[in-house]
Amino acid sequence: MDLILSFLIQAAQMAIVLALAPLLTGFVRKVKARLLRRQGASVFQPYRDIARLLRKEVVLAESASWLFRVIPYLIFAATWVAAALVPTFAGGLLFSWTADLIAIIALLGSARFFLALAGMDVGTSFGGIGASREVMIASLAEPAMLLTVFALALVAGSTQLSTVAAVLATPEVGLRVSLAMALIALVMVALAENARIPVDNPATHLELTMVHEAMVLEYSGRHLAMIEFAASLKLLLYISLIACVFVPWGIAAPGSGLAGFALGAGAYLAKLAVGGFLLAFFETSIAKMRVFRVPDFLGVALMLSLLGTLLLFASRSL
């Protein structure tokens, strides 16, 4: 019975992240538009976009290889699997032991690896510019992320995300300097990884400022739909991750009743809404920085996460 229940939770989780991801993207765009005193498109616009792209034919560059056609599905799958392993409304996912936090980051790393390859595949200068900048950003963001994970794991005594969330929800943990540093670093990494302002601009088509958009410039139709979907999933994943680690309250414990799950789902939606709003608010209040300022930005994240980890090595109570 337990097994069936946890299987159901896992299945629900996989469906929920899939269903909510475009909504979150639409919500962030809507809030941004409203903050700029525009009307903005409906929050459901991303669903329509994806459906429209899925129905269109693919126009493939003549120099594109088979890899170019496989990559969208690989990226989508890797991101989806990663997103399905981050506790959203309930802890104790059936497959949570499959991959711990380090493995989840590495899964996203796999997705990025292939996306950068896709940027190189057609052999245009834009693809190359996007790919080379993406790997430069990732080469700083990934270590910062891993050191943040170290800090979390040292506090929780585990890299298992459900366990981390459960431990951090207990009152004994309290407020810690190291966790504050980890939070700031994680938010900075999340901004960079999701190609948000100030690192990259998801709405731009001004060639020289774009990173993510430059890599996917040659994609069209269903391939583009999968990539956009994966990008939405990744945003959802990062907000869920920050929420489940730093605001772990409300996550339904394994074995709680229907009310617990309903509460968990409500709390999760509220967290997503707050996270999305904060992201939109931050993005409208800051300018995008030059590409070669990004290393400084991420260097700060790296140093903060290293400092957080060092503090925990010095004393477990910091």
Add this chain to the structure above:
Amino acid sequence: MQALMIHLPLVGVLLAAAVLATAIARSASATPVVYAICAVASAAGLAAALLSLTGGLSAAPLVLPLGLPWVGAHFRIDALAAFFLVVVNLGGTAASIYGLGYGHHEDAPHRVLPFFPAFLAGMNLVVMADDAFTFLLSWEFMSLASWALVLAHHREAANARAAYIYLLMASFGTMALLLAFGLLAGPGGEYAFASIREADRAPAIAALALVLMLVGAGSKAGLAPLHVWLPLAHPAAPSHVSALMSGVMTKVAIYGFIRVVFDLLGEPAWWSSVLLLALGGATAVLGILHAMMETDLKRLLAYSTIENIGVIFAGLGLSLAFEANGMGWAAALALVAALFHVFNHSLFKSLLFFGAGAVLTATGQRDMDRLGGLIHRMPATSLAFLVGCVAISALPPFNGFVSEWMIFQAILQSPNLPGWGLKIMVPAVGGLLALAAALAAACFVRAFGVVFLGRPRSTVAEQAQEVDHFSIAAMAFLAALCLLAGILPGFVIDSLAPITQALVGGSMPDQTGDAWLSIVPIAEGRSSYNGLLVFVFIAVSAWLAAYLVHRFASRELRRGPAWDCGFPEPSPATQYTGGSFAQPIRRVFGTMVFRARETVDMPPPGSTAPARHRVEMRDLVWDWLFAPIAGAVDFAAGHLNRLQFLTIRRYLSFVFLALITLLLVLALWT
């Protein structure tokens, strides 16, 4: 049955093959015959070593009446040796199979064929040796055989220089080992490992032996700052030999280090772990940054070997730290992680060098900036190379990720270590390793993207042909193993348990007994990873997504010119090259690590001369460490040279002077 009864005759077969190759090297049938013998002997050695590792063969030692008359040649195959025999013979098998095809393109087979089996035999012997004399003799045999292979294409000036530097560094390394074993053997000259293990020695002697061992084995493995010869020598050899040198010989050096430091020296000193961690972390980052800047495909791979050696040494350092503080289980975890990485690196580095060799065969080019678009012309090679790239970038579900993950898990156990040196060093090294892993992914996106993707940058790349079936078989074999070791890591970890039990007195929990074959480094609640399920999940969801999209949405596809923001440029020269791809990372790290300078020569307005963009990068290790030494040697040699042109009178007076000085010293000494 005694394991040595199988391995020693196999070494004999390899040596006989070397002799045979010398005799028939110039005949057409030499290439297939020699490589076939090597493949069979290595495969048999692999099977026997696997059997030893699982306890199927007896580890009893054997003394042969060879070598020094009063010592004899001792051999023994314990679990550690069996594991490294697996690595050596697996690499040997793959390289021999690859050689069956690749060897046909060799211009001067008589410069390769005799030394290839000898090289394999030498590596096997180093691992089997059970006394210092046999060890050093085999080590030197291995070095010289590989040196001869580096010189195979000796007419290229760069290769001759590479071989010269390699010879110098190898001699220097062996000298360090000689001194280390001299210290270990003590005044009594107890050369057998068994008596070295028993002997009592002063801490200072043990410390000196450890440092000498680090210098000797580290220079062979490519530990910074003794790595400078490696990116010159490894790429100079024929590609299957490069694969053996990078993938396997560096591991034999690591074997030597583990044998002495973990096995023979006894209790490690705490500072040794700090030293290893610092060197390992620095080597990893330095190696991969060099690789990132390199545009020669084989040199890129050689630099990436340096990175992986850094990772392995960091793992060994962690293991020493845990062992010195009585945390056997954590020491076992770190040691298993390091050994697993040894195994993994031997797989994917051989695979990548085979791929580079295939590219070289097909195009005659090693320069990335003259390649491109090979995925269309060489589909099998590019798929295998892609697997190698993903695996070496430590991405799930392949094998490289598992070992890196275990090293990170080991780092997370280290806050319990006492001492501030370690407390500060370990997280810093963790950061360096994470940086190296991320840079490795960037480096291999670049390697694969520039060489195999995009549009061809030269006519040779445009007209490339897929390579022969033997080469593809060897690459496919290694690629499959990369995936298998990534999704079923539990079997590898379990087979390493006897080694950790013997060396650090602890072992990881039993892995294969776990449900679903996940791996659990310490306890289920702390961390676990299941490569098999990750692989299945990704495969199923990717397939499901593709199926649903094609079934219910659209499957239309039209080929057209690239979009490129509306201004497609037909010339392939507009693509990103290796140099331009590395530019952002060079800007971030290069000014500090390489003293990178960029200069732009802009002709005045109206002039039709081309503008030029120059990048100058320095290898600071070479500039600060090796160039001064070379300069000093040159200076001394120049001045001592005068001694060659003296009169007989002066020579006689020098002889007298020397004699008197020596007698004086002797008189004062006693």
